[in-house]
Amino acid sequence: MTRGTILRRTIATPLILSALLVAIAVLAFAVGSRPFNQTVIDLFLMVIFVVGLQVFVGNSGVISFGHIAFACLGGYVAAWTTIKPVLKSAAMPGLPDWLMGLEIPFWAAAIAGALWAALWAGLFGAILMRLSGIAASIATFAMLAMVNAIYSNWTSVTAATSSVVGIPILRTTWPYLAAAVIAIFIAWAYAISRHGLALRAARDEPTAAAASGVNIPRARFIAFVLSGAVMGMGGALYAHSIGLVTPDTYYLGLTFTTLSMLVVGGMGSLSGAVLGVVILSALIQGLRWLEAGVQIGNSTFALPGGVQEIGLGVVMILILMFRPAGIMGNSELSLPRRRRGGAENPGQTGPNT
Amino acid sequence: MSELGADGVSVAFAGLKALSEVTLRVASGQIVGLIGPNGAGKTTLVNALTGFQPVTAGAVTLDGAPLAGLRPHEVRCKGIARTFQGGRLFRDLPVIDNLEVTGVALGLSRAAAIAEAEQMLAWMGISHLAGRIAGTLPYTDERRVAIGRALIRAPAFLLLDEPAAGMSAPEAADLSALIRRIAGERGIGVLLIEHNVGLVLGLCDPIVVLDSGAVIETGPPAAIKASEKVRHAYMGTAADTDLPVLESGLEVLE
Numbered sequence: 001m002t003r004g005t006i007l008r009r010t011i012a013t014p015l016i017l018s019a020l021l022v023a024i025a026v027l028a029f030a031v032g033s034r035p036f037n038q039t040v041i042d043l044f045l046m047v048i049f050v051v052g053l054q055v056f057v058g059n060s061g062v063i064s065f066g067h068i069a070f071a072c073l074g075g076y077v078a079a080w081t082t083i084k085p086v087l088k089s090a091a092m093p094g095l096p097d098w099l100m101g102l103e104i105p106f107w108a109a110a111i112a113g114a115l116w117a118a119l120w121a122g123l124f125g126a127i128l129m130r131l132s133g134i135a136a137s138i139a140t141f142a143m144l145a146m147v148n149a150i151y152s153n154w155t156s157v158t159a160a161t162s163s164v165v166g167i168p169i170l171r172t173t174w175p176y177l178a179a180a181v182i183a184i185f186i187a188w189a190y191a192i193s194r195h196g197l198a199l200r201a202a203r204d205e206p207t208a209a210a211a212s213g214v215n216i217p218r219a220r221f222i223a224f225v226l227s228g229a230v231m232g233m234g235g236a237l238y239a240h241s242i243g244l245v246t247p248d249t250y251y252l253g254l255t256f257t258t259l260s261m262l263v264v265g266g267m268g269s270l271s272g273a274v275l276g277v278v279i280l281s282a283l284i285q286g287l288r289w290l291e292a293g294v295q296i297g298n299s300t301f302a303l304p305g306g307v308q309e310i311g312l313g314v315v316m317i318l319i320l321m322f323r324p325a326g327i328m329g330n331s332e333l334s335l336p337r338r339r340r341g342g343a344e345n346p347g348q349t350g351p352n353t
Numbered sequence: 354m355s356e357l358g359a360d361g362v363s364v365a366f367a368g369l370k371a372l373s374e375v376t377l378r379v380a381s382g383q384i385v386g387l388i389g390p391n392g393a394g395k396t397t398l399v400n401a402l403t404g405f406q407p408v409t410a411g412a413v414t415l416d417g418a419p420l421a422g423l424r425p426h427e428v429r430c431k432g433i434a435r436t437f438q439g440g441r442l443f444r445d446l447p448v449i450d451n452l453e454v455t456g457v458a459l460g461l462s463r464a465a466a467i468a469e470a471e472q473m474l475a476w477m478g479i480s481h482l483a484g485r486i487a488g489t490l491p492y493t494d495e496r497r498v499a500i501g502r503a504l505i506r507a508p509a510f511l512l513l514d515e516p517a518a519g520m521s522a523p524e525a526a527d528l529s530a531l532i533r534r535i536a537g538e539r540g541i542g543v544l545l546i547e548h549n550v551g552l553v554l555g556l557c558d559p560i561v562v563l564d565s566g567a568v569i570e571t572g573p574p575a576a577i578k579a580s581e582k583v584r585h586a587y588m589g590t591a592a593d594t595d596l597p598v599l600e601s602g603l604e605v606l607e
Contacts, residue, residue: 006467192463193463194462194466195457197454205441208442208443208502209443210425210426211429211437212502212503213459214426214454215458268445
């Protein structure tokens, strides 16, 4: 078996998932409605976040409550590098001169956001990846709280808790689609790499993985940095989708939404991450419409506000009760093929159930 | 020719001595047996030899050089492999990937690691298991896969922690044949920890007997069978009493 065989055997998964996203983008284009367009942009952003999260959580089995911190880092990079210098000097007077004068296109900001987030993922990861299990999860949460506290208080470069406005808004879906597809391919390439395999072994049986020569902190570190980079890219694009950033944009709400999408789809599966986003986004959108009110005959039927969050919580609890490995469980979307004698798909290995 | 050694190794847990001044040697191609009653410290010794358990005193040595402070994966990189009681396979991964993990962890590309894993499965005669998810394997196959996983990248030493536990007599006989091939064909030094004393008596020379964390006897099988101290440790009885553990074990093997 050669490298080419692994590629051929597994390439269907990212292709199918990308095709699904392309279909959604084409649908939005055909419908041509502005709110629907925005919904689809949000969906693509969630795909980037949840796939980024899956790179680490799915392969390592360590739940991270802190990955949205990397989105925050990326989002502020977009603010620092794309807002017009005049606006920037008013909102964030403490920025160094070279940054103050910088005005780069959105895609460059997304790359810069990814690199900045990866840098910090490396610094945090060097310490956090020595921890295991629940201790590691709590530590990632502490990381989120720290990043939020810094960005909420460092007034001169983040404008503290006030909104930083003036980020050029991108209203077309294509850049977000492209970024989501890139995220999917990054996650797939990592999952089939030797580092991904070693990390999944460590997830299943850490003691035996160490005895097989796997340096577990190092294997986790690689996944942490890579997933941090994807989150940073997503954070920067998120800023471009709404035109502003605040520290609380990237905090508990987004953490909860992305984690519930991952849990519902199935942590151990890249397909699960994408399907979790699509299914829960549809649910959230449906509930939003109901909250806004639906005209039935002469009367308007409306659900009370907050039902959307409650609905998300209920779905997550139901999945955890009846299908704890998520919708996709251990498997990936793939073309029908012979099962016997073959080996696994990337990440076709469920979370411990 | 290589030699793995424990030099006066002691391990204490909160004051309780699990091992006291244990000394043993395993050379390339040799099959050393380690027996002793439950709680004698056999697994603790394997953990100490493989970096899972820091030693309180003494040293683990490879060709005379101490291995102090190495973490388990670093010990594996030095060519000291082990198995665990109960297999501990990567149960969500297919068998081929279980073996492949050792290869990639020790620096091979996936393609090269898969190639070596396939060769290993063929050498062990279990190629038909390659695509099975490890968690679905029966007990005996699980043990064999665990041994195959440990043999990837040709370690110099293999420490087997109760590989025959729960096996029937014919299965244990197959296992003995495999262990002989591992030492004979691959020149690997094997340390075999077993409750099945018969298996050890038929396979190992020398045999080290641990009791309450200390070595009470070392010698060839005949000497171990005749040893008063070994009888006492196992049975708490005098020499003239029948010793079913040893007798039944011998029947199993021959």
